Amino acid sequence: MEKKDQIKVYVLMLSKEFPKEHPKAGEQTGFKEKLELALKAQQQLEDCPPASGMMKVHTIRTNLERWSRIIQKVQEGKAVISVRQWNGRPYEKGNVQVELFRLGKDDGIGMQALSVMEYTDSEDGVERAVYCIDGKPMPMLTMKQIAENDGLAVEDWKEWFTGMSFVESLPIIHFTKFRY
Template identity: 35%
Template sequence: MKKVNLVISRKFPVKHPRAGQTTGLLDKLLKGTKIHTIRDNIGYWEEKIAKVNAGEMYISAKIWLDRPYKSPQQEMRRFTKAGLQTIEMDYQNGRLSVRIDGRKYTELETLAGNDGLSLEDFIGWFFSNGRTHYKGAIIHFTEFRY
């Protein structure tokens, strides 16, 4: 069976206010409290999730063993079923607005928590690089949907 790699970050990215600090995302994924991840490239993930759910592929959740893109990866968990929803977020004047599958979503702390982050870290993750709009995919590891 083919696999699609999904790398979980062990440290916050360079432009995040907590750059270099441990995220705790791997532990949350393994404990089942990180129930989804948000990724760019909705078209890519639509195709891959369809193949996962058809039994043609599996998701290989991995971590970098050391520096991202400079070290080997290690598989930590496999998923043979997954869900997918679209997400659009805008962050302007210190306010976050979210649409999931085109519908406004206001429980922002729940969204961030289900992704394994505090709301502050969630906003930093997606918007500390100066971007004000984000469009992507929510990849669900459980039956939960918004």
């Protein structure tokens, strides 16, 4: 196989523990086990229905353009995603990354763009938000669904994304065939 024909490997890190800024800092996230459950469920069921925070069917990242290019290469069969965790503390001297899963085009890897449309209700003056997927408003989609599909309880998800701007679309990287 010539060098130009080799499959490119892109690394996607999953946190083993909640980050230091999170109220649950240092506690285990369970992401590895929740992703494993989602992948097993997909093997058993053609359409993978997420089950209330017990599975991690996707991850939300920044840099939509970068991930769009990567996911396109994966779907073309030119690349794979190596889902990894640090063995110990991230970036600590002597620490290594451990590959948990290697996912390619046949595994259901995909991407959707998440944005939030915030508005003030003209009838009651209450500020509300509608989640948009690929630019399309999804009034029935809730923060609870997004958080649970990301493998987190709502409060943990809100804390994780504190300070994150949803003004620009964020990539939702799907590990399974599930889509909103």
